[in-house]
Amino acid sequence: MSRTVAIEGGGAFAVEPGEIVLDAAERQGIELPHECRAGNCGTCRVKVAEGQVSYASWPSALSEAEAACGFALACQARAETDLVLRYERVAYTEPSRQSALVIDVAPLAPDIVQVQLVLPDLERLEYRPGQHVNVFLEDGTHRSFSMASPPQGNAIDLHIRRIANGRFTGGMLAQLQAGDMLDVEIPLGTFHYHPEDERPILLVATGTGISPIKSIAQALMEDPDCPPVALYWGMRTKDELYLHDEIPAWGEKLFEFAYVPVLSRADASWSGRRGHVQQAVAEDIGDFSEYAIYLCGSPNMIHDAKALFLARGAQPAHVYAEGFSFQRHEAPAATLS
Ligand SMILES: Cc1cc2nc3c(=O)[nH]c(=O)nc-3n(C[C@H](O)[C@H](O)[C@H](O)COP(=O)(O)OP(=O)(O)OC[C@H]3O[C@@H](n4cnc5c(N)ncnc54)[C@H](O)[C@@H]3O)c2cc1C
8 A cells, every 4th residue: 555755844745565765756756855875874864753664674874763753764764654754944055957167176185185166157156064066977877075165156165085996086086177077966965054053063074074064164163153163083094184284273263162183093103082083072072962963974983973972862853964975876766667
């Protein structure tokens, strides 16, 4: 028997037995936020206001505590009953396909480059700090990258890690140079700064997960009601900490700013914190119940951080996370007949 999925505020669609909620929505022409389609990035997290969902296998980007609070991942969830889904009531700028001109490609660290783009057809690009852009490849698949700066005219900065054997980051990126054009869709994603959440802010990033966190931190610098901000940044080695010299100066504009870099493969010369970044946070903070927590980077870090922090009082509604998973490249699940 098919089930009905209603979206609070408007819209409804049918979902067939065994069908994934996101696939059913797309089949009926309804756009729901999503990215990796594998339950790893968390972009499709939604509150189930009424009804029950199930999973064929538990998605890594959803903790049991979040599920107990009614959150679900639309890209993995199946409807066990009729559902009412509650999406955040924030005004997002409608994404659009654009041509992007490459202004500069410059190394930031051994395997990380900065790509600066402008969107010549837009005078000004509005987005929420933390959101991302999708870059399309010739085969129609796309790769996601977060803006590393808040809105600034029609320019965007990306911080991209090269993945060995990665088609875009390991191949095409090496050829990319000023003057090239990219086909992009922007702005996208549900991970962003929440100015309405006035709790002390805990920012936790691994690797290039610092990119949207930097964008969020820069937005906080302009916020006259900026709450206390703590940033933990996990990397493997010191030479990868490409913003290490810049970040302490953020304290001039952020309220009660604390910055803690944590290295998992530091050599003997490193006198700072060692190990996994989420462990360092858990060593320093006993009770997470009063924090607004932003997690970005490795899906494993996010999975472990959620387990640690939620067990110590973090509130699922105040945990905002984005896992930098890689994209599923095949087409979405076939339409049910
Ligand atoms: C919402 C979102 C935002 C993102 N923002 C950023 C960003 O700002 N900066 C950034 O550097 N990355 C970011 N990523 C990750 C980035 O999109 C992927 O690393 C990228 O798509 C890889 O593309 P590729 O063509 O090089 O690799 P592909 O050819 O797609 O992948 C080839 C193989 O490489 C491995 N691989 C690819 N990506 C990863 C990864 N991230 N981690 C581990 N293994 C991987 C997998 O084994 C995969 O099968 C983001 C991801 C998401 C979902």
